[in-house]
Amino acid sequence: MILSGAGLSAASGVPTFRGPGGWWRGHRATELATPEAWFADRDLVRAFYDTRRLGVVEVAPNPGHHALVALQEAWGADRVTLVTQNVDGLLGRAAVDAGLRAEVLEMHGALGRLCCERDRHRHPVVAVQGAQDPTATCTRCGAPLRPDIVWFGEVPMHLDEIGQALSRCAVFLSVGTSGVVYPAAGFVDLARRAGARCLEINPEPSGGAFHATRREGAERALPALVAAWTRGHAPAW
Numbered sequence: 714m715i716l717s718g719a720g721l722s723a724a725s726g727v728p729t730f731r732g733p734g735g736w737w738r739g740h741r742a743t744e745l746a747t748p749e750a751w752f753a754d755r756d757l758v759r760a761f762y763d764t765r766r767l768g769v770v771e772v773a774p775n776p777g778h779h780a781l782v783a784l785q786e787a788w789g790a791d792r793v794t795l796v797t798q799n800v801d802g803l804l805g806r807a808a809v810d811a812g813l814r815a816e817v818l819e820m821h822g823a824l825g826r827l828c829c830e831r832d833r834h835r836h837p838v839v840a841v842q843g844a845q846d847p848t849a850t851c852t853r854c855g856a857p858l859r860p861d862i863v864w865f866g867e868v869p870m871h872l873d874e875i876g877q878a879l880s881r882c883a884v885f886l887s888v889g890t891s892g893v894v895y896p897a898a899g900f901v902d903l904a905r906r907a908g909a910r911c912l913e914i915n916p917e918p919s920g921g922a923f924h925a926t927r928r929e930g931a932e933r934a935l936p937a938l939v940a941a942w943t944r945g946h947a948p949a950w
């Protein structure tokens with residue numbers, strides 16, 4: 714099982730709007746990523762996500778993304794579970810670029826989808842490119858459509874599948890995640906308890922309970938690791 718975070722997309726130049734510089738039009742970006750912000754000012758939150766969605770269009774998947782989808786292609790989606798905290802859709806685009814179909818569990822949602830603000834789980838989700846049409850509404854109930862992003866205070870997606878993968882994986886690899894946001898921060902402990910070898914790729918190690926950490930960018934470390942694995946060699950770390 715491979716969990717990826719912002720560090721996977723860093724080399725692609727995806728702006729994250731997190732950390733000390735995480736301001737957008739005079740608002741702290743994290744304060745826009747809440748259901749309360751959405752219901753208080755939909756135009757503002759929509760414009761914030763339009764900016765992010767348009768920013769992602771201008772960047773491309775990097776060798777780290779390509780390596781992960783190649784590994785899943787080589788070993789099969791039943792053996793390689795790809796989980797990402799990223800909402801940029803770059804793993805899916807890496808697959809499309811290579812003529813492949815990746816199965817990616819996007820636990821924090823995706824910029825490329827809209828969902829019903831009233832019932833995101835049962836009403837249809839809609840693909841979106843570029844800026845969102847503010848007049849588009851749910852085809853089921855007529856409510857406004859919102860970004861299909863997991864906001865603060867909301868439950869991450871695919872937790873059942875992720876829990877199953879963690880309980881039976883032989884290797885848990887964490888790529889470019891800070892390890893501070895739960896529930897993902899607890900994945901390494903769950904995987905260790907289940908007997909997995911736990912590896913981390915991160916220029917700034919998270920401090921989690923990994924057996925080994927490689928201090929390197931994902932775009933450099935992943936292609937080498939995946940090449941070794943697919944040739945049948947265990948990495949020397």
Ligand SMILES: [Zn+2]
Pocket residue numbers: 829830831832836851852853854855856
């Ligand atoms: Zn609806």
